[in-house]
Amino acid sequence: MSEPTTDPWGQPLPQHPHHPPQMAVPAPEPRPKRARPSRWVWPAVLVLGLLAGIVGGAGGAALWERYAPDDWRDDTSSSVTGLSGSTTVSQAPIDPDDASVANVAQALLPSTVQIIAEYAGEDDGATGSGFVFDTEGHIVTNNHVVASAAKDKGPVYVVDTAGHKEKATIVGRSSVYDIAVLDVPGAKDLKPASLGAAAALRIGEPVVAFGSPLGLSATVTSGIVSALNRPVTTGESADDLSYINAVQTDAAINPGNSGGPLVNLLGQVVGVNSAIATAGGTTQGEAGNIGVGFAIPIEQVKITAEQLLTTGKASYPIIGAKVQTGTDDPAGDGAEVISVDDGTPAAKAGLAKGDIVTAVDGQRITDGIGLIVAIRTHQPGETVEFTVNSAGRTKKVSVKLAGVSDPAS
Helix, strand or coil, rough: CCCECCCCCCCCCCCCCCCCCCCCCCCCCCEEEECCECCCCCCEEEEEHHHHCCHHHHHHHHHHHHHHHHCCCCCCCCCCEEECCCCEEEECCHHHHHHHHHHHHHHHHHHEEEEEEECCCCCCCCCEEEECCCCCCCCCEEHHHHHHCCCCCCEEEEECCCCCCEEEEEEECCCCCCEEEEEEECCCCCCCCCCHHHHHHHCCCEEEEEHHHHHCCCCEEEEEEEEEEEEEEEEECCCCEEEEEEEEEEECCCCCCCCCCEEECCCEEEEEEEEEEECCCCCCCCCCCCCCEEEEEHHHHHHHHHHHHHHHCEEEECCCEEECCCCCCCCCEEEEEEEEECHHHHHHHHHCCCEEEEEECCCCCCCCCHHHHHHCCCCCCCCCEEEECCCCCEEEEEECCCECCCCCC
């Protein structure tokens, strides 16, 4: 079986009839991104300094408590004020008795936008999707939708479902989590989406995907949750690798959907569509949906977005070790530590070369990518428990996660 790849979400089609005449038809993104579940073929060794985790610190921990899944369906408050002073909406817009794809589409389309990011080397730039994150009108999308425009200082535009096109500024980006936040000063009356909880999802539960696949704005597709906590990574090099503890769905996701919301039948955003798997190696513009799509859980998105809104920067935890992630990775047996830097959290915890990490806080780890993704459910400053097979003996060690700045910040 060929290695799965991630499409860059940028293939254009002819102009949608509802778009205003001045809107350019977006071209593909400059580089394809690759989605690899943890047991698929990898480069021999991934060196990141290592073990990324979710952003946040104390603020992130507070946000996690605020959005705890136990309260997601019965939340009586209509909004939550974030660290930046922005307000996010959490109350479900749809009553359970009225749950349907049609009602979800009606509720969420006004909160969904198309994004056009121009950069050198392309006539029209990249296209993707996004959604209104808060009552201040900030837009959340994928970093890879706007990364090239950010590097080339090219303009970024947001087009709402009515066809109104406004210039946006990039508030902040996280390449580690593949999240970007935009501000649209000229936009008016943007409707914030209701934010739910991916942790409350069940396998087989219906979900709805929104976005602008193949340049077709305001497109709605539906499917189910195919899997939860799926370790997936995207990117072609250590500079643009993103790890996702993903929600897997069979809802049709195609080039141009990237950054759009994945929504439950109560009308709450539970993830950000970010990657697809395709059969066979593909080049830009050739990849398409085969029923295997991946979304970043909304819990991670909330914390990353709030940190970007607060400081313009994101951070992620490290333990200061390298793990085996290539074809020699003993999939199913755990994550093999291949080196530990002196003075790091890993060294202080007693981890050593040759150790095999088999669980994090009781969650089974099958390989190196699974370990990295498991760490991403935590924040810098947290202490996690590793179960380790060291020279044939099983032990438990506590590791306090350090933090570093996201390279895109």
